[in-house]
Structure formats: structure tokens, C-alpha cells
Amino acid sequence: GDSVTQMEGPVTLSEEAFLTINCTYTATGYPSLFxxxxxxxxxxxxxxxxxxxDDKGSNKGFEATYRKETTSFxxxxxxxxxxxSAVYFCALRGNFGNEKLTFxxxxxLTIIP
Amino acid sequence: GAGVSQSPRxxxxxxxxxxxxxxxxxxxxxxxxxxxxxxxxxxxxxxxxQNEAQLDKSGLxxxxxxxxxxxxxxxxxKIQRTQQEDSAVYLCASSWDENTExxxxxxxxxxxx
Numbered sequence: 590g591d592s593v594t595q596m597e598g599p600v601t602l603s604e605e606a607f608l609t610i611n612c613t614y615t616a617t618g619y620p621s622l623f624x625x626x627x628x629x630x631x632x633x634x635x636x637x638x639x640x641x642x643d644d645k646g647s648n649k650g651f652e653a654t655y656r657k658e659t660t661s662f663x664x665x666x667x668x669x670x671x672x673x674s675a676v677y678f679c680a681l682r683g684n685f686g687n688e689k690l691t692f693x694x695x696x697x698l699t700i701i702p
Numbered sequence: 703g704a705g706v707s708q709s710p711r712x713x714x715x716x717x718x719x720x721x722x723x724x725x726x727x728x729x730x731x732x733x734x735x736x737x738x739x740x741x742x743x744x745x746x747x748x749x750x751x752q753n754e755a756q757l758d759k760s761g762l763x764x765x766x767x768x769x770x771x772x773x774x775x776x777x778x779x780k781i782q783r784t785q786q787e788d789s790a791v792y793l794c795a796s797s798w799d800e801n802t803e804x805x806x807x808x809x810x811x812x813x814x815x
Binding site for chain 2: 693
């Protein structure tokens with residue numbers, strides 16, 4: 590079945606550092622890929638997505654590129670802020686009428702001033 | 703309301719009790735999903751509705767779990783004879799259809815003692 594493997598945390602960085610959170614997936618066909626973020630005390634929110642190979646999703650300074658050859662969707666940000674502290678989840682949605690999301694285990698990110 | 707609303711936010715149940723968790727999706731959203739999120743893990747799919755039809759219940763862990771959406775709007779997840787392993791956050795998500803962004807509620811944290 591479908592699965593998502595995500596870099597384990599927690600990750601602690603200083604403000605303005607470069608961020609990478611690795612994500613690889615296993616799926617049949619051509620899934621859509623997502624990054625969700627969960628800020629303290631809030632629900633899951635969609636951060637960015639990509640629906641086909643070589644697509645780049647971007648939002649709030651975060652980027653991720655759908656790499657079919659390496660089955661990866663790594664999340665990057667050039668300069669993190671304290672407000673980026675949250676838990677980040679990589680997820681995929683299969684095709685062939687499979688609507689559910691399959692999530693990774695999440696990576697807790699803490700940014701220190 | 704503007705978002706997905708879940709109630710109660712917190713529920714403590716004694717082992718063996720029945721519980722009912724409610725989800726109010728965004729008005730007009732056709733698709734509704736339930737996920738279970740154990741501590742330190744990513745959400746795991748439980749079941750999916752399209753309007754009032756339950757199209758996929760493959761993620762329900764046992765026959766003690768039952769979900770309904772009788773009028774195609776509000777949904778209830780019922781757990782009978784709760785066990786300690788049922789302790790988790792139960793998330794509801796809704797979307798216009800199966801291919802558009804899913805919006806998540808803040809979840810119900812169930813603790814079985």
C-alpha cells in the first residue's frame with residue numbers, strides 16, 4: 590500500500606537558518622503530494638502541494654518539488670523564523686479514486702531566536 | 703462557522719464506555735473524512751463519506767467503530783466499549799469534493815482510562 594517516510598524530529602534551528610525536512614513516498618501510479626503544518630493549539634493546515642512530477646509547490650517561503658525519479662518531496666525554506674515552529678506532515682493522495690490522505694509521522698520544528 | 707468544527711474538544715471515558723464524537727463540516731462540502739492520530743504519529747485514515755454515502759470504511763480498526771452522516775452534513779463517529787488503545791486525537795476533514803483541499807478540524811482528544 591501507499592506509505593510516506595518522513596525525517597524524524599525533533600529539529601531545532603536558529604532563526605534565519607536553512608531548513609530541509611526530508612520526505613519520500615511509496616505509491617502506485619501518480620499520487621498528489623502535500624505538506625501540512627500544525628501550529629500549537631491549531632488544526633492541520635495545508636502548506637503546499639504538487640500534483641504531478643516536477644511540479645514545485647510553494648507558500649510562505651516554503652518550497653517542495655515533486656521528484657518522481659527519487660520518489661521524494663523534501664520541504665525547504667531558506668530562512669526560518671520563530672513563527673515557523675510547528676509540526677510538519679508530509680502526505681500523499683493516491684489516484685485511481687483513492688481519496689484518502691496517507692501521512693508521514695510528522696517532524697516537530699523549533700526555531701530559537 | 704467558517705471552519706470544520708468538532709465536539710467535544712476533549713473526552714475522558716472509562717474503559718468499556720461508549721462515546722460519540724461530532725463533526726460539523728464546512729457548509730456545502732461534499733466529502734468528509736475521519737482520521738485517528740495517536741500520540742507522536744501522523745493521522746491515519748478511518749473512513750470517508752461522499753454526502754451521506756460511506757464510500758470507504760477500510761480504516762476502521764474494529765467493529766466497535768461506527769460512523770454515520772445521515773443527511774450529508776454533520777457526521778458522528780461512535781466508538782463502542784472503548785479500550786485504552788482507542789486513546790488518540792480524532793480528526794475530521796471536509797472538502798468540496800475528493801480532489802480539492804481538505805480542511806481539518808482541531809480534533810477531539812479521547813483519553814480512555
